[in-house]
Amino acid sequence: MSRTRVPGLRRPQAGHLLFRAPFRERATGCSRVSAVATxxxxxxxxxxxxxxxxxxxxxxxxxxxxxxxxxxxxxxxxxxxxxxxxxxxxxxxxxxxxxxxxxxxxxxxxxxxxxxxxxxxxxxxxxxxxxxxxxxxxxxxxxxxxxxxxxxxxxxxxxxxxxxxxxxxxxxxxxxxxxxxxxxxxxxxxxxxxxxxxxxxxxxxxxxxxxxxxxxxxxxxxxxxxxxxxxxxxxxxxxxxxxxxxxxxxxxxxxxxxxxxxxxxxxxxxxxxxxxxxxxxxxxxxxxxxxxxxxxxxxxxxxxxxxxxxxxxxxxxxxxxxxxxxxxxxGAPSVVDDGGAGIGDGDRFRLGAGVRHRRAASGRAVVGRVAPLPEIFFLDEDAGRVIGRLPHDGGPVAYDDIVAGASRSWTVDGETAARRSRAALASLLASSIVERVS
Structure with missing residues (x-):
């Protein structure tokens, strides 16, 4: 962006970063922010x-x-x-x-x-x-x-x-x-x-x-x-x-x-x-x-x-x-929709091929896939913690183990951990960041 004494802004040839998130998101709540909010x-x-x-x-x-x-x-x-x-x-x-x-x-x-x-x-x-x-x-x-x-x-x-x-x-x-x-x-x-x-x-x-x-x-x-x-x-x-x-x-x-x-x-x-x-x-x-x-x-x-x-x-x-x-x-800033129907006991998951990830101090994780044109995703805290339990070497992890780890990490009851884990896994599956292992 430039401010000049003459109008006009050209779009240069070099590419810029475009990242897409794998989540369906919605705004929740209903509040009115004052017009003088800074x-x-x-x-x-x-x-x-x-x-x-x-x-x-x-x-x-x-x-x-x-x-x-x-x-x-x-x-x-x-x-x-x-x-x-x-x-x-x-x-x-x-x-x-x-x-x-x-x-x-x-x-x-x-x-x-x-x-x-x-x-x-x-x-x-x-x-x-x-x-x-x-x-x-x-x-x-x-x-x-x-x-x-x-x-x-x-x-x-x-x-x-x-x-x-x-x-x-x-x-x-x-x-x-x-x-x-x-x-x-x-x-x-x-x-x-x-x-x-x-x-x-x-x-x-x-x-x-x-x-x-x-x-x-x-x-x-x-x-x-x-x-x-x-x-x-x-x-x-x-x-x-x-x-x-x-x-x-x-x-x-x-x-x-x-x-x-x-x-x-x-x-x-x-x-x-x-x-x-x-x-x-x-x-x-x-x-x-x-x-x-x-x-x-x-x-x-x-x-x-x-x-x-x-x-x-x-x-x-x-x-x-x-x-x-x-x-x-x-509404409030975006949050992740619930989801995860069809995910449950007996399922096992692993990282998708070529997927790498890092977690920020906030708990959110960024995920990339090695490819001629790499794709990069930002995950929310729940999905970031779930993917953090999957080994980088592609080894599978059972759904029950993911939920148990989530319950300890989030300090929540098993039902809440299961619901949040299913929602995170559903979005990760939809973007091929993780794979279900048969």
Missing amino acids: AHTLHARIAPAAVLVDERRTLYRLAADLFAPGTELSDNLADHPVVRYEIGRALAGAGDLDLARLHEAAGLRVRDAGVPVAADPRSAALLEAPLRIIAPPGVVVEPLTEADGERFSAALRVVADGVRLFRALAPDTAVDLLAHVSMLAVLKRETSGGVVSASSRYVPGIVLVDEPALPIEVAEALVHEGAHEKFFDLAITREFLDAHAEDVELFETSWSHARWPLEQTFAAWHAYSCLAQFAQACAGVEPGPDSLLPKARERAEEIGAWLLTHEQDLRPDARWLLRALAGEPG
């Missing part, structure tokens, strides 16, 4: 920032292991935007995973300004992908680095002041969004081609900002692009969008008549909603010349109204967040 509070109801980041790291670690068995990514590698880009390309079938390239990119030197800022003179080469993706047509964007001496140092001071201002004006929002910003790069103003700030789902984790003059410009960019980064993590770990989103009619903005696909429309609505709330915290602070803060509420309402008429095209967690931020009646 975005960070609603985000935390889906998953606190630390939980979301850990789940995303778990996903990338599993993905790397699918291509290079035995690979273990440190937090630094799992968070690095270029590492995530390279893994995404491999998952999309755009080439093999080059481990040497991952370690080279992770060696990029940064400076601490409240967020890591790319400082390495090699940044133009090491960050080639995000710089190319966000560049306007015919423009070669260049980052400021330590090689630019005092000019870079001055920009770094403005960035640091902007991060401090963000934390002072909206401390809870800053904690919520900055958790998803792994790196920031400052663009040389004479090469930016009108880009004010930018981020990309193809290279998640990095925020690019035009050479700032004012701390408030940095603070606003971190809200805007940090909201996108939050959405990128939500979209790959929770029930937000599926492949159907590519076929939905386009949304047309009233202010520029740009036409956006559903994913971009939801991301823009989410960012404008966060900006509108941030604008309230900025009372008395003069915005920058390219600020969207005065327009954020109106645009969020326009996009939100369109999304509400197309909410059937959204997955459960996206529908819930849409209604909650809009103050509309709605």
